[in-house]
Amino acid sequence: MSKATGGGSRAGKTSGRGQRDLKVRVKTAKGRKLSSKLWLERQLNDPYVARARREGYRGRAAYKILELDDKYRFLTPGARVVDLGCAPGGWCQVAVARVNALGETGGKAQGRVLGVDLQEVDPIAGAEIHVLDFLEDGADDRVKDWLGGPADVVMSDMAAASSGHKGTDHLRIVALVEAAAQLAFDVLEPGGTFVAKVLAGGAEAEMQTMLKQNFDKVANVKPPASRSDSSEKFVVATGFRGRRSSAAGDGQEEEPSDESDDAPSP
Numbered sequence: 001m002s003k004a005t006g007g008g009s010r011a012g013k014t015s016g017r018g019q020r021d022l023k024v025r026v027k028t029a030k031g032r033k034l035s036s037k038l039w040l041e042r043q044l045n046d047p048y049v050a051r052a053r054r055e056g057y058r059g060r061a062a063y064k065i066l067e068l069d070d071k072y073r074f075l076t077p078g079a080r081v082v083d084l085g086c087a088p089g090g091w092c093q094v095a096v097a098r099v100n101a102l103g104e105t106g107g108k109a110q111g112r113v114l115g116v117d118l119q120e121v122d123p124i125a126g127a128e129i130h131v132l133d134f135l136e137d138g139a140d141d142r143v144k145d146w147l148g149g150p151a152d153v154v155m156s157d158m159a160a161a162s163s164g165h166k167g168t169d170h171l172r173i174v175a176l177v178e179a180a181a182q183l184a185f186d187v188l189e190p191g192g193t194f195v196a197k198v199l200a201g202g203a204e205a206e207m208q209t210m211l212k213q214n215f216d217k218v219a220n221v222k223p224p225a226s227r228s229d230s231s232e233k234f235v236v237a238t239g240f241r242g243r244r245s246s247a248a249g250d251g252q253e254e255e256p257s258d259e260s261d262d263a264p265s266p
């Protein structure tokens, strides 16, 4: 398998769709559930899965962050990145390649990638990875300690295992996004970027309002690599306005600011 080097370059933006024409069908073997058969069939026929294997990424999720970054350009050389829910490591691989790529002056930049996940992750050169339940008490303080300073990007692909109930799954992912956003408000440098996976549904409205109060732009995007039959999408909030309004929306604004009129009313 070749090494994942494509992340350092912003060239080659083909979605990969249509690269395989022959559909592989999986027989229902004894003991294999229909859901496993369908999952296997989907994996075998997914051009992104094949491409990830070819290009040395740990999973097809790598293409989601590649596509988002190709559009919004937040994984810049030298950037300090926090990757929440990083297992098995595709986003980290992309981040390491891009934040350590050649800078505009031609010099090699020294970025930083800190990943956390509930699960163990095989080491990735250039990334610091910790096992952590980000919803447990004090988790954000532990991340801040590991980080030891501000970050330029906080990204979250965290997703709880599916409960089979759409509403429950949605609420769980909103809780994960809110926790990730709180960390972003605490550690991002002004101008920083927050990227998070969300599921389409009603309960996210409050979170979107909170993001709009704290970032110059908030976009909701479904990158081509995100499966069309999945309700996942990504929120990309750019231009963090700084900590002054980080608690806006919960009635505990930290300090008054002349610019607070810019924020939309809750």
Ligand SMILES: C[S@@+](CC[C@H](N)C(=O)[O-])C[C@H]1O[C@@H](n2cnc3c(N)ncnc32)[C@H](O)[C@@H]1O
Residues within 6 Å of the ligand: 058, 059, 061, 062, 084, 085, 086, 087, 088, 089, 090, 091, 092, 116, 117, 118, 119, 132, 133, 134, 135, 157, 158, 159, 160, 161, 176
């Ligand atoms: C879709 S996967 C992430 C894929 C990853 N971005 C990549 O490119 O390899 C979602 C991850 O979120 C993690 N996760 C879910 N809840 C979490 C939590 N409370 N704390 C930390 N990680 C969590 C899961 O363990 C899982 O590995």
